[in-house]
Amino acid sequence: MGAATAPDGEDAPVLVIDWDLEAPALHRHFALPSDCADLAEDAAPDADAAPMRAGLLEFFEACRARLRGAGGHGEELADRVIDDAGWRAHIERADGRRPLYLMRAGRFDDSYTERAGRLDWEALFDACPALFRRFAARMAAHFRHVLVATGAGRTAAVSVCSTLLPDRLAGLFTPAPGSLEGLEGVVRRAIDYRCTHEDEQRPLLLYPIACSADGARSDPHGRWRRGDVRNGAPGYQPRLEALLRACYGWPRVNLDSYFDEVQLALADAVSTTGAGGDRRALARFAAQLGEWLAPGYFPWQSLDEIRLRAALAQARAATQEGAQQAAPAGQHVPEPHGGASNAAPATLADVLARLGLLYRRERRRDEARACFEESLALRERFQGEDHAATRAARATLASLLFESGSLSEARRHYDVLVQACARRAGADDPETLCARSQLARVLAGLGEGERALALHEQVVAACERALGDDHPATLGCLEDLARSLAQQHESARARIVYERVLEGRRRRQGAEHPDTLRCAQGLALLFGETGELGNARRMLEAVLRARERHDGPDAAGTLGAREALAEILAAQGDLAAVRSIQESLARARERHLGAGHPETLNMQLRLASTLGQQGEAEAARRLREQVADLRQRLQEAEGWGKGHAGLDGVDAGATNLGGTDPVPSRHSIASTGASDTAAAGAAEAAGAGSRPPGRSAGLHAAFHDRHGHESRRPHEREAVRPLGATGMAGDHGEPGHVADNLGHKLAQLQDLIDSRSPGEARALADSLRTSVLRPSAAHPLRRRGAAMIKQVYLQDGDKDALLSFTQDEVSLLEGALIEAARDNPMTMR
Known part of the structure; x- marks a missing residue:
């Protein structure tokens, strides 16, 4: 307690x-x-x-x-x-x-x-x-x-202790048969009791403690912890993650950081004051567990986040203390541009930026945005709009907004950034040129294609003139231009630019540098769009091998490359390879994002579609039913979360970033705002990207994604890039580019068909008619898309739309034949 x-x-x-x-x-x-x-x-x-x-x-x-x-x-x-x-x-x-x-x-x-x-x-x-x-x-x-x-056991005394008394429950389990099952039973009974008894709806946080003979050294290959596929053993970490997801009503649970730190050796567990015990080892373990337990953090919060939040609380306190000391007669008059009094706000802004970068890597974009916005506000107030740190903070926020699809807001910040960079660094400085290149990308995303391409060309010309053809900043701006060209369906020009950038990056940075791999993946996606599926497959396979070798199998860049390869394999009809990749992606997303995350659910539906195409109709049906059931449970949690508040009438999750006191709710007696966060997950699963009204950036930050952008050190994530920057905000695709990827949209349409969402499927099918019938569309994608659109029209019972689309197909074929005959007169006889 x-x-x-x-x-x-x-x-x-x-x-x-x-x-x-x-x-x-x-x-x-x-x-x-x-x-x-x-x-x-x-x-x-x-x-x-x-x-x-x-x-x-x-x-x-x-x-x-x-x-x-x-x-x-x-x-x-x-x-x-x-x-x-x-x-x-x-x-x-x-x-x-x-x-x-x-x-x-x-x-x-x-x-x-x-x-x-x-x-x-x-x-x-x-x-x-x-x-x-x-x-x-x-x-x-x-x-x-x-x-x-x-x-241990199920006696009445144990039940009183584990169910009625605690607000934090630390449960020790060993590799002995039945030990983990016993802990699972204790937790389920405690949560069920508190959920079903109105007077007992109080917080309960669970901290599982794995105890083996020699601690982590007893499990060098991670078979007890991670599972052993060959022997059919699931491992205690996946089992406990599933338990927490079920009990807390929160789909995104990852205990990697927790179990990396909290491992107890049996010798330490039984140490006493006698000569045989090592009390220092037990004290070290207690200190590790105390990082989570003492302040009441959730075990799925990473240690990096916990320490950053502690640093944030200290920085806030120091800033408030400094403001009180500097306030004459109860009024605070800040020194806006320099001075010793700015040290505490600058520290606070730095901690907020680092916490925001952590949230961004974990794909917790709402929390990242809140941190970045507050950091930028502090920089503007105490250091001025043109200060280098303020410019860096604005660029980071603008990059996140662009990545999240908030293009209008991203444009506003990039406009301000370009002006500030030009004033302080000069019009031809790499920082200014990169900011202008990013602005051009936003314009392209907003549909201002001509203006975007004109600005890109101006920036590239300025880079070549001031820095040289092979300067990293020049290559970065060229890569931005290639993306915009691809987005505007100027595939031939985009290919030429991509190939130039790829050659330059290989020469300057090496064939397996992250920037080189990202450029190669962009070119491979372009090959896929233009029907060069063989080239696309070979290039993506090389990118995937390099990413797995350098970044690991579960890094964000690796997963992005694997998913892109699956799209190409699907277009080639290699369903066995597609299934293998989709199964690995589904497992990785469930492990890092949670079973109920929209991306996990979408991948499960894609896998079900592939199973159906392979003739495994029963397996596909079962998988779709599992996804539908999980979505239903998330929607039920959303309905409860919208209509109920905490015991004191406070909306669940409406606490500040420094708070640690949980607020009880029906679906998660053990967590702060679990019903609200489950509702947020349900909203995302239904396609709503924003946080529900009335929710503040509070402790609900603990409930967001634990897998995000490819991990980098904080100094490598700055969006105002120095010499050598790439102009790329993310490592695995951006909203504008991905949204225009025909293969991606067809996968979305297949998901809507599989999930029996006729209204949304019809709207997307209507919007894809032009793209599918575009002459530049790859033939396999065109054939696949046409079949899906016809399926939607048939299910909708709209014979007129089906006839119209079929006539458009015939017109496209006739046009292609006429064009081919014009190019080769010998065929006209």
Whole structure:
């Protein structure tokens, strides 16, 4: 249990309770003095020796006696019984130097075993259901932390300890058969009970602790943790992630960072004050677990995020303290452009930027945007609009907005950035040129194609003139131009530019540099659009091998290359290879994003479509039903989250970034705003990209994606790029480019057909008619798209639309034949 009302600091008292009445041993871990004084100053010293001290058993025996014939009910009765039983007399000082207190299991006399077996926990609960809850609240009000130890099993005493008392539950499990199953059962029963009993809907956070003979060294290949496919063992981490997703109602759970840090060796777990134990090792483990448990962070929050949030809280406090000291007569007058008083705001802005970069890598774009916007506001206020740090902050925010599809806002920021860069760095500085190139990309995304291409060409000409043809900034701006050309369907020009950039990058940066691989992937996608599927496949296979070798199989860039290759393989008709890739992508997305994330669901539907094309209709049906069921559960969670608030009428999740106190909800008694965050997941699954109205950038930040952009160091993520920058905001495609990728849109259409969304499928099919029948469209994509559009029209019962589309197909064929004959007169005979 933890307390929010007790005093903070090193001198705050801590209570340890031994609830394991069957095998009490906790008192042996303490060097207990023989004359232990009571906690209360006015309490008389206990005459018993330390081993005969009264404890938990005697306290609840006293409660049972006072409940017989007692009047009243509910919390009032529970509080009176707890006071009358004299809880202070059952607690002893366990450490002479620190405020550490112990409530031992009981008085270990000859009658202890008989009395412990006679205590009827269920009868005690029936007599006063609020007793245990109020006991927990009373202890939490007097102690900074209350640590309760109990054994395993399904006894009533264990159920009271694991279900009714805690707000944080640390469950230890071992490789022994049944150990993990036991923990899963305890957690499910606790969550189910609190969800189904109105009076017990209180927060509960779970911290699973893996304990093996030698800790992490006992599992060098990760088979116990990750699973062993050959033996059919799922591994404890995937099982616990699934458990947390089910219990908390939150689809995105990843325990990588948590289990990287929290591993307990059996020797440390049983260490005592004797000569055989290593208390320092146990202290190190406690410190690692305390990173999550003490402040109440969720186990799926990474350690990097936890430390950044701690640094953020410190930076906020320092900024507020500085503002108060600088405020004459209660008013704050900031020094806007320099001065010692800017140190704290600058630190705060830097921490916000680093936290935003972390959220961006984890694809938690709402939180990233909130951090970037606040960081930029601080930079503007205290350092000025033209300062280099302000320009970098604005470029980072603009890049994220562009990546998220907020093109109008991205354009506004890039306009300001271009002007600021020109004023301070000069019109031909690489920073200014890169900013103008990014602005051109935004214009292309907004549909201002001619203006975008004109600006691109101006920027490229300026780069070549000022920096040279092979300068990294020139190559970056050329790559931006190639993307815009492809977006405007000028494939021939785009290919020429892409090939020039690729040759330059290979020469200057190497064939497997991330910039080179990104450019090669862009060229391969262009090959796919123009029907050169063989070239596209060979190039993407090379990119994928390099990314797997350098970045790992689950890096964002690797996954993007794998998905692009699957599209090309699908166009070639290699369904077996497509299925293999889709299965690996589905597993990776579920592992990193969660089972209910829209991208995970979409990949599952694509896999189902492939299974159907391979003739495995039953497997495809089962998979679609699983996706539909999960979407339904997310929609139900969304409906609850919109109509309910926390116990105090506060919207779940409406806390500030520094807060840690969870707010209970129906689907996640254990989490802050879990129903709200599940609702956000449901909204994304339904296609809504923005956060629901009324939600602030609060602790709900803990609930967002844990897998995002390809990991980079913070200094490599700045969007205002120095010499050598590429002009590319992301590593695996951008909204404008991906949205115009015909293969991607056809995959979206297939998802809508499979998920039985006729209205959305019809709208997308109508919008794809021109693209599918465009002469430049690759033949396999055109054939696939035409079949899908006809299927939508048939399902919609619109014979007129079907006839019209068929006539357009015939017209396209006639036009192609006439054009071919014109190019080759010998065929006209």
